[in-house]
Amino acid sequence: DAGVIQSPRHEVTEMGQEVTLRCKPISGHNSLFWYRQTMMRGLELLIYFNNNVPIDDSGMPEDRFSAKMPNASFSTLKIQPSEPRDSAVYFCASSFTGETQYFGPGTRLTVL
C-alpha cells in the first residue's frame, strides 16, 4: 500500500508566485484533509473533503488559498499569491469516513 502521496516534498518560491501542492490519497479513502504546521500555530486543519466535496473550509486563512478535489484520487492546495508568512509544512491526510486519518509525509514550503 503506497500511503498518502504528496508532491513536491520541498518547494522554495519567491513572494508573489503561485504555489500548487498536490496530494494523492490512499485508494478507497473518501475523506481528504489539508493541514498546515508551523512553530507558532502548531497543526491546523485548513479544509477537508468528503466524496470530493468540500465540507469545511473554515480553516483556510484567506482568499489567497484555494483547494480542489476533481476526483477521488487527487487534490490540490493552491496559494496565489504566496507570502513569506505562508512558509510552513503542509500535510495531506486521508481516511475512510469515520475511520483513522492517515497522513502523508508533507510538503515543506518556503516563500522568500
Added chain:
Amino acid sequence: AQSVTQPDIHITVSEGASLELRCNYSYGATPYLFWYVQSPGQGLQLLLKYFSGDTLVQGIKGFEAEFKRSQSSFNLRKPSVHWSDAAEYFCAVGANTDKLIFGTGTRLQVFP
C-alpha cells in the same frame, strides 16, 4: 471553546525508563481522542485512539493511554522507553474522526 493542552513542551528520559505524556482537553461531550507521533521530516502516525468502551487503550509500539473523564485527560504511557521513541507526540480531540483539534505537541528526547 474546544481545546487540547499538552503542558510539557519537551521531556527528556533515559532509555528503559517509564514515560507519561500529559494531555488535557476541553470539550462539550465525550470526544474522540487520539495520540499521534511524528518523527523528524515525517508525517503523523497514529499510536492509538479512544472512541468509547474500555478507558485503557492499547496502541502500537507498546504505548497505552487512559481516558479519565473526571480529569478531562488522556495521558499516554509507556513502561520502558526505547531510543527509537524519540519524536514529537501530538494529542488530538474531535467530535468524530474528521475535524480534529491538535495539541501543540511534546518533544521526547531519549538518552542512552
